[in-house]
């Protein structure tokens with residue numbers, strides 16, 4: 091009997107420890123009924139600042155290693171857009187459609203918790219340039235431009251890395267927004283060795299996401315954001331308050347569904363033009379690899 | 388000179404002897420430079436298309452940059468068709484092939500009675516929501532992007548008719564002429580455009596389809612199309628606007644990437660048509676006609692899996708922005 095051949099839709103999720111709640115996650119999405127499966131890579135300590143080095147054009151080695159391991163990159167090239175005979179043979183052996191991969195980065199939370207939050211700790215508050223329901227505490231205020239510059243310093247290299255990814259042919263890259271921070275003040279103090287009130291921490295994450303979202307959109311990419319589902323009264327809902335840093339898998343699932351909801355309607359990006367070029371040439375009786383060889387010599 | 392050569396030969400013999408002796412004991416001795424030379428010498432040969440096995444490349448430091456790569460539609464979709472010569476390749480549709488090659492568009496008349504019958508028997512009973520969304524197909528949004536268009540799934544009779552029409556000698560030679568290879572049908576979609584006064588959206592706006600290489604489009608009119616029925620319009624290479632009026636049964640075939648075009652919004656009368664997507668077919672394969680609803684073309688022509696139709700999740704669809712990607 092002919093069994094139906096079904097494969098999962100992989101989503102490659104890579105970054106700091108916020109990639110961990112996605113580990114081994116699999117579910118059926120509601121649009122086509124396909125299984126979504128997270129392929130995760132935890133890169134300990136990776137930050138927005140060291141994801142990419144704009145001076146050298148180099149990515150974090152573990153990030154490239156992950157792309158290579160997953161077969162998304164070979165010899166510095168996006169394999170899905172390759173017209174190389176080796177990649178063609180690999181795709182043939184895999185026997186599945188070659189699509190631009192869905193990738194999500196979970197990077198930036200360490201930047202917020204570290205250098206940016208240090209500007210405020212429990213001694214200061216700030217007023218962001220966007221509306222928020224969170225209060226301004228009776229503390230001295232740090233001017234927005236200082237916060238803005240601190241975030242910018244971390245985001246600039248990250249955005250340059252995203253732009254490089256797009257140029258390399260990865261146009262279905264998502265960035266997970268920073269999740270709302272924990273309300274467990276004691277746990278946070280234990281983790282960070284300093285205090286910072288939850289409203290200030292949350293507002294800071296909002297500010298980071300606000301700037302991150304704008305940068306990501308300017309590159310025609312999407313920030314995955316389920317803030318309204320994860321919060322109540324402006325703060326993290328207790329059911330998603332897990333270990334003081336991460337959302338639990340059910341929160342991660344909400345975010346991954348957000349990615350899927352966007353991806354299902356961005357299928358204009360799905361067509362693989364280099365593969366059509368190969369197919370068309372072969373249908374016309376041409377040998378695309380022969381042409382490449384004689385061009386090379 | 389001769390002495391130097393003798394010494395080298397003796398050294399080679401000695402090395403050979405040592406290596407043989409070590410080899411017999413299961414060992415191998417290779418100097419670092421030799422190893423470097425060897426791995427440099429044995430660069431992996433390009434493997435044959437049949438196999439992916441190759442010698443492992445020399446260990447290199449990991450490359451941490453990524454090279455630029457484009458995934459863009461070509462400027463024209465029929466670049467590999469040789470210039471058509473009607474003397475060398477006689478065809479009933481030779482003048483249409485020449486016209487297509489010159490202008491990127493041609494109109495071929497087909498059986499008007501058949502077309503008129505299908506206008507009455509086919510059911511245009513759906514909105515343009517995409518019920519065949521699939522991760523392996525490029526296509527329209529899940530939620531309908533307009534109320535001015537209705538669609539439907541073609542009947543078996545219509546598919547039979549189209550299969551016969553496009554497999555016939557005339558169309559076979561036509562596709563070989565315009566594409567340079569045989570064609571198959573990646574999608575058949577019924578489209579009814581209702582008269583409206585508002586500006587057109589989606590296919591009724593000026594656009595280029597961004598079709599992949601080898602993919603061209605067709606519109607088979609199921610009614611007469613005059614200026615009030617929203618005729619097809621395109622801009623030629625010089626930017627001049629052309630309006631293609633048509634009779635029932637006329638089939639427009641065009642390069643939807645080469646030409647900016649639109650189905651102009653019908654002002655007074657309903658236009659019924661069949662939207663077609665043609666893509667290359669490997670010689671030796673059979674003509675196939677796929678029905679994929681509001682999708683356009685497969686993501687990867689080498690691995691094509693027909694998307695399943697699903698009942699729309701009304702609640703989920705209702706919450707969506709109704710935009711084209």
Ligand SMILES: [Fe+2]
Pocket residue numbers: 590594595596643648
């Ligand atoms: Fe079009």
